[in-house]
Amino acid sequence: MNVKHNKENVLKTGLDLFCHKGFNSLGIDEICKVTGMTKGAFYNAFKSKEQFLIEAIVLYAKNNVNRIKTQLQANKKDTAYNRLLQFYISMLEVQPKVNFMGCFINNIMSELGATNENVGIAATKAFDEFIEAIEPTVKEAQRENELDANINARQITELLHSTFYGALTRAKSSKDHQQSIHTMNLLFNNLKIKP
Amino acid sequence: MNVKHNKENVLKTGLDLFCHKGFNSLGIDEICKVTGMTKGAFYNAFKSKEQFLIEAIVLYAKNNVNRIKTQLQANKKDTAYNRLLQFYISMLEVQPKVNFMGCFINNIMSELGATNENVGIAATKAFDEFIEAIEPTVKEAQRENELDANINARQITELLHSTFYGALTRAKSSKDHQQSIHTMNLLFNNLKIKP
DNA sequence: ATATTCAAACAGAACGGTCTGTACAAATAA
DNA sequence: TTATTTGTACAGACCGTTCTGTTTGAATAT
Secondary structure, rough: OOOOHHHHHHHHHHHHHHHOOOOOOOOOHHHHHHOOOOHHHHHHOOOOOOHHHHHHHHHHHHHHHHHHHHHHHOOOOOOOOHHHHHHHHHHHOOOOHHOOOOHHHHHHHHOOOOOOOOHHHHHHHHHHHHHHHHHHHHHHHHOOOEEEOOOOOOHHHHHHHHHHHHHHHHHHOOOOOOHHHHHHHHHHHHHHOOO | OOOOOOOOHHHHHHHHHHHHHOOOOOOOOHHHHHHHHHHHHHHHHHHHHHHHHHHHHHHHHHHHHHHEEEEEOOOOOHHHHHHHHHHHHHHHHHHHHHHHOOOOOHHHHHHHOOOOHHHHHHHHHHHHOOOOHHHHHHHHHHHHEOOOOOOHHHHHHHHHHHHHHHHHHHHHHOOOOOOHHHHHHHHHHEEEEOO
């Protein structure tokens, strides 16, 4: 077996598996089988399955924050408001392609947040990072007079975040992202300052 | 042991346990221990753990729909808009008392929706019932001119629902319901027709 | 009223399978 | 050589489910 098993690669694969199967339904054996690792190598690299999950959460958070920042900073010719809306819509539009798996952090939070403190902490931190990555663009939209500058930017961001995650969960449940896209559009419409 | 083990009572207890521990973290042994049942009695009453969960979901949905209807129809002296807002706020306010467990349906959906079709169907049905229980009061608020009658009532209800569940998940994650209450207030403020 | 029958409810040990984590020897690197 | 990493087998716990035998209580027969 000539495959290099650096932690980053294994984590990437494990993260993908966790995304689709959750924590309890995914065994170490399967992770090893898919990555071509053996148990010895796995437990040499990771203290435990829990620790592996936590590192996967951190990796997911990092990737997601990067994606948020990249996507919100692309198309700068467009307004901040439009970039925000497009960002959320695109996250919903991708759902059919990923089997409506929703948000990994949300899923893990639901499965383990109540019983496993360390996992709960890692997941909460990830959530916070997402919100912080979005807030600057909300402020930008306020400066561009498309979102109400009298409302605290953080509050607006929290509202966008909550509605989006609710809509994402709804899409996951109903296996239909169109309704969720309508919901996000309706919210954005309502928040937009009428000229 | 003189306890009567009718299904309803066992389901009630099991539901409570599922709410706090999720599906995979709760074993049949624990259900039996808490209810004072034995395995024989359990498997005589229920086909499987999965079937037990599904019946618990149905029970939860029934209770919750009743609670929604009762709460939205109380205080009729208040406007429909205010009753809606108060309903959501009260659901968030109770979170500290239930250890920020969030919504049972949402949790189960996140844990099993992707891997277990039957559970997914039951959870989706529950979600739909909640929305249908709320929609009439949204229509009422439109008739009372506090919500925009030009927008489809179902769409507004979906928006309220999504934001609420997102906010609930956020409260669960951050162990802080105040931020979520702000979020719901902000949404309602924005939706209210300015006089 | 009393005895008999019988199906459903129940007890709880046992089973088969799965899981995480460990032991330890072999392989490799220093 | 000595230290580290890897491969594999396995320990030990756990879990959902099944199984066998027992209790129970109502229906039926005497």
